[in-house]
Amino acid sequence: MPTIPEVLFVCVHNAGRSQMAAALLDHHAAGAVTVRSAGSAPADSINPAVRQVMEEIGIDLSREIPTKLSADAVNAADVVITMGCGDACPIFPGKRYLDWELTDPAGRTPEQIRPIRDDIDARVRALLTELVPAAAT
Template structure:
């Protein structure tokens, strides 16, 4: 079995954007990409509005939890996608880094989190076409 590309999504709290991105990429990749997410300062729980908007797509984040960013996770990733964590993300030579500027869903109601989710979904689908080009 060939090595799967590995993507790491990083935001500050790992309670919103990076969790949505990881769940969406995992869903769309259907096992063809290894996906992780982490936060530079992880929150205690995932944002309930994020859980709600992902549930609308049939993606259950209820069992997920914010995870701390580790050097090992960055080293293992082929692509590191940051979402507003600034300089907190360690940088290794030879890695591909993308910075997705997205609104932070923290404290926002479901109606305002939905467009953030949809923007992440569009970016994840585009990333997938780069990671897994059609043969």
């Protein structure tokens, strides 16, 4: 039985970009990928405008809580995708690292966040086709 790939999305506050990416990959993968997200300096809660734009596409982030990045989480992941956490992300040999340059949704309106969400969605779908070709939607 093949192993399920694990992806870790990392940003600074784990309140916007990484939460959107994790939720979108989890949604599209439908169990074919283990998904986690974390932040190097996590916020207290998810950005309300991010929650709103995700609700618009049927994804509920109301129960998500920003999580502190740990070396264990990085070590467990097959793919680590950073989104502006810089040097705070530990590097382990043999891991696949991707850096997605994305605008930080902090302080932005839902109208400004929707294109960020859609960019993340396109990247997540492309990643999913690499990780689990049969699971792509």
